Amino acid sequence: MFEAIRIANVQDPVIPIVGQWVRETQGTISFGQGVAYYPPPPQAFENLSALLNEPSTHKYHAVDGLPALIEALTAKLQLENGIETGSDSPSRLCVTAGGNMAFVNAVLAITDPGDEIVILKPYYFNHEMAVRIAGCTPVAVATDENYQPIISGIDNAFNENTRAVLTVSPNNPSGAVYSEKTLRAINRLCRDRGVYHIHDEAYEYFTYGDVTHFSPGSIDGAGEHTISLFSLSKAYGFAGWRIGYMTFPERLQLSIKKIQDTILICPMLTSQHAAIGCLKAGAAYCRSRLPGYDVVRQVLQDELSALNDQCKVPSAQGAFYLLLRVKTRLDSMRLTERLVKEHRVAVMPGEAFGMKDDEYAYLRVSYGALEKEQALEGARRLREGLQTIVGE
Secondary structure (H helix, E strand, O other), X not given: OOOOHHHHOOOOOHHHHHHHHHHHOOOOEEOOOOOOOOOOOHHHHOOHHHHOOOHHHHOOOOOOOOHHHHHHHHHHHHHHHOOOXXXXXXXXXXXXXXXXXXXXXXXXXXXXXXXXXXXXXXXXXXXXXXXXXXXXXXXXXXXXXXOOOOHHHHHHOOOOOEEEEEEEOOOOOOOOOOOHHHHHHHXXXXXXXXXXXXXXXXXXXXXXXXOOOOOHHHOOOHHHOEEEEEEOOOOOOOHHHOOEEEEEEHHHHHHHHHHHHHHOOOOOHHHHHHHHHHHHHOOHHHHOOHHHHHHHHHHHHHHHHOOHHHEEOOOOOEOOEEEEEEEOOOOHHHHHHHHHHHHOEEOEEXXXXXXXXXXXXXXXXXXXXXXXXXXXXXXXXXXXXXXHHHOO
């Protein structure tokens, strides 16, 4: 039977592969999948039981989200991100089933098969996969040695088929945070070239030290060409509840509704009510965890930097990731497999994020899912494992 070529050309999901190695190796500490270790706030569950006896709970609801959640998100975006949405602004708001769906909505709304979207390398693999599933071409542009954007490289990637530039900050998989100056330059470049700037802000609260998060959708005039993607999954330990949201130019509203109505009909009602509770808890719920994450981040950097020339650890001031550059002839899949099976510590291979060359293997280390003591033991295993394998 026929298999769609566009799907056959999409990379295999790497998380299940590494997950199987972990299940086969008892006692493995995993720096693999990017999730938060903590549960949603108590406010998320306060009113859920009452919903079960409400007849409307079991019906379809608004395609773009519950009015109460839209109202809460509108206030949050205005206060925290400087993004205005609604009838008095050029931007609109839609609740989605997670941040990934928000990106798929954006891609389908602005592209036709054969179009191109510029993505920065390293990229989040689900973004690259979504572009290919849409029948489009992801154009991967290199970043510098600290995984920061190179504006000239983005500029040189444009052609008549370019429809958008995608940025992710704080970044998955590198942990890099893009400066306001850099994001303003990319947003201006997109405006001048007549393409969209898609910006993923799933890790907006996860920054360390003096580094701050910036939303390019807040720039004067940016509402006409900027699509901003958000998620409750990380900040509120809410991954399984699948609630994200997006802001976009008003001209795309009908297209977004068509796409979402076809794929989803409406976001899950109970999850939306729980999301309202999360927003009542507010950003402080996540930020109270940041000091602990920062300790683990610094320990990991110190442990791995001790490997000197064997392992480079570029600066990472955001999210809960490090993207290591390991000097070895092993490819990142083989190196990951050996770390799991021989040293009982799991990471994600950099090949999934577009990072592959003959001199280095790239490894993503996610420390979000682990509490402090387990993360510190995992850091020791990872250092010793790399030292042993690379030193052979």
